Each structure stands twice: as structure tokens, then as C-alpha cells.
Amino acid sequence: MRTKRDMEKVRLTGAKGTLLYTLYFRALDSRSPRPILGDEWAPRILDRLDHNHLKVKMAAGDRYVGILRARRLDDWTGRYLAENPGATVLQLGCGLDSRAFRMDLPPGVEWIDLDYPEVIDLRSRLYPERDHYRMIPSSVTDPSWLEQVPTGRPVLVIAEGLLMYLTDPDVRQLLVRLAGRVPHGELAFDAISPWLAAVSRAFGWKLASIGDPREPERWAERLTLLECVPVLSDLQLIPAPHYRAAYGLLTRTARIRNAMRLFRFRVGDA
Numbered sequence: 001m002r003t004k005r006d007m008e009k010v011r012l013t014g015a016k017g018t019l020l021y022t023l024y025f026r027a028l029d030s031r032s033p034r035p036i037l038g039d040e041w042a043p044r045i046l047d048r049l050d051h052n053h054l055k056v057k058m059a060a061g062d063r064y065v066g067i068l069r070a071r072r073l074d075d076w077t078g079r080y081l082a083e084n085p086g087a088t089v090l091q092l093g094c095g096l097d098s099r100a101f102r103m104d105l106p107p108g109v110e111w112i113d114l115d116y117p118e119v120i121d122l123r124s125r126l127y128p129e130r131d132h133y134r135m136i137p138s139s140v141t142d143p144s145w146l147e148q149v150p151t152g153r154p155v156l157v158i159a160e161g162l163l164m165y166l167t168d169p170d171v172r173q174l175l176v177r178l179a180g181r182v183p184h185g186e187l188a189f190d191a192i193s194p195w196l197a198a199v200s201r202a203f204g205w206k207l208a209s210i211g212d213p214r215e216p217e218r219w220a221e222r223l224t225l226l227e228c229v230p231v232l233s234d235l236q237l238i239p240a241p242h243y244r245a246a247y248g249l250l251t252r253t254a255r256i257r258n259a260m261r262l263f264r265f266r267v268g269d270a
């Protein structure tokens with residue numbers, strides 16, 4: 001039996017603390033009879049954390065938003081790596097996500113996970129070391145880490161649950177910088193809509209958003225929109241009928257359906 005002494009104390013605040021929610025959602029999914037994502041790392045990592053989990057448990061009803069988002073990103077990652085087995089994957093705002101470990105990666109893939117130093121410090125005590133895998137402790141808004149991204153191979157950049165915690169100008173600057181550094185590849189990320197960002201202000205959050213999905217193309221001409229889908233798209237995957245029906249009802253309204261979307265951009269010269 002695990003005692004508090006064997007556990008990692010987690011006292012993360014603000015955006016850093018949100019990594020517990022997504023981890024908890026994945027653990028719930030993994031322990032369910034019909035997992036959507038099947039992340040076997042999540043419950044093991046969660047069990048090693050000593051945190052104030054009351055608020056996290058209260059958010060359990062939102063789990064499918066996080067799980068469907070993660071599932072779609074796993075699918076996009078798998079597809080990209082099948083076509084580009086020698087690629088680098090750069091995951092920004094990785095939190096305690098296990099994508100690099102739960103996915104069956106082609107042997108040539110190099111994987112880089114980036115998050116704040118405090119998060120990377122915790123992460124490095126929870127995940128094993130592995131060949132072709134490294135972490136960068138940095139804020140994503142600090143431009144210097146970009147120099148560590150190799151330029152001689154295709155790059156898939158993933159940012160899951162990250163961009164809303166930046167400012168609007170920081171989102172723009174990040175995408176422009178990535179477009180300038182990545183020789184060719186793809187960017188896959190989620191973003192909330194401007195109306196949801198406005199609503200969140202009432203709850204004390206200042207979240208960034210993306211309105212027109214083609215806006216990033218105007219920020220950097222090396223970006224081309226390939227896909228934009230609501231996070232709440234693959235509702236047929238939800239095993240619980242009452243949640244499936246509730247989300248089905250909610251997403252009949254376009255505004256709500258498009259409140260959280262996943263974007264896939266090609267990076268490269270036209």
C-alpha cells in the first residue's frame with residue numbers, strides 16, 4: 001500500500017494545476033469498462049500524486065471533452081507518424097500526458113515534451129527515461145527553446161489544452177515562430193472561441209481564443225489550414241447513453257458545438 005511518503009506532492013497553481021484535470025479524466029476513462037482512449041499510464045501516475053483532488057473530482061462530468069480531444073490528437077499523431085516515420089514530435093504544454101509512452105511509435109521518431117520547469121521536474125520523477133525522448137523545461141512564450149528543435153526532419157507540433165492559457169498576442173507569436181522554424185510538418189492544437197473566452201472572464205480567467213479558423217494563415221503564409229473540427233465531434237464514442245444524449249443536445253447549437261475546436265495546419269512553403 002502506498003503511503004504519503006512515497007507520493008509526489010503537487011502544489012501547482014494557475015494554468016499548471018489544470019494538468020491534474022486532464023490526467024484525472026484519462027484515469028477515469030482508463031478505469032471504465034469501455035475506454036475511449038485507454039491511457040494505462042494515467043491511473044498509475046495519478047496514484048503517485050499527493051494533491052488536493054477535491055476540485056478535480058468535482059469536474060468528472062467534463063471528462064469527455066478532454067478524452068475526445070486526446071483521442072482525436074492520438075489519431076492525428078498516429079496518421080502523421082505512419083506517413084513520416086522519421087519525424088520529430090514536439091508536444092507543447094505536455095503536463096503529465098503520456099502520449100509519447102502510450103502510442104506505438106515508429107522507431108525513428110524523436111519526441112520532445114515541453115512545459116514549465118516545475119512541471120517538467122515533476123514529470124521527470126514520474127516517467128522513465130527512454131531513448132529518442134527528451135523534455136524541455138521552459139515557458140512556451142520564451143523563444144530560446146525553439147533552437148533545440150531539429151530542422152533537418154519533419155516536425156509534428158501538438159499543443160493540447162495549452163493555447164487558451166496564453167494571451168492572444170502570445171498565441172499569434174508562437175504560431176508565427178513555429179512557422180518560421182519548422183521546415184515542414186504539421187501543427188495540431190485546440191482553441192476556444194472568442195465568446196467562450198469572454199464568458200470565462202466572468203470566472204476570473206483571461207483566456208486566449210481563435211475565431212476564424214483561417215486567421216493563422218494570415219499571420220504566417222507558411223501555414224495552411226487542413227482541418228478544423230469541434231472537440232465534441234465523435235460523440236458516438238461515448239459509452240454512457242445519458243452523456244452521449246446530453247452532449248448531442250448541447251452541440252445542436254453551432255455556437256456551442258464550435259466553442260472548442262481542434263485545428264490541423266500544414267507548415268511548409270506553398
Ligand SMILES: C[S@@+](CC[C@H](N)C(=O)[O-])C[C@H]1O[C@@H](n2cnc3c(N)ncnc32)[C@H](O)[C@@H]1O
Pocket residue numbers: 015016017018019022023092093094095096097114115116119138139140141159160161162165166
Ligand atoms: C490543461 S493542461 C494540459 C496538459 C496536457 N497537454 C494534457 O492534455 O494533459 C495545460 C498545460 O499547459 C501548460 N502551460 C500553460 N501555459 C504554459 C506556458 N506558457 N508554457 C509552457 N506550458 C504551459 C501547463 O503547465 C499545463 O501543463
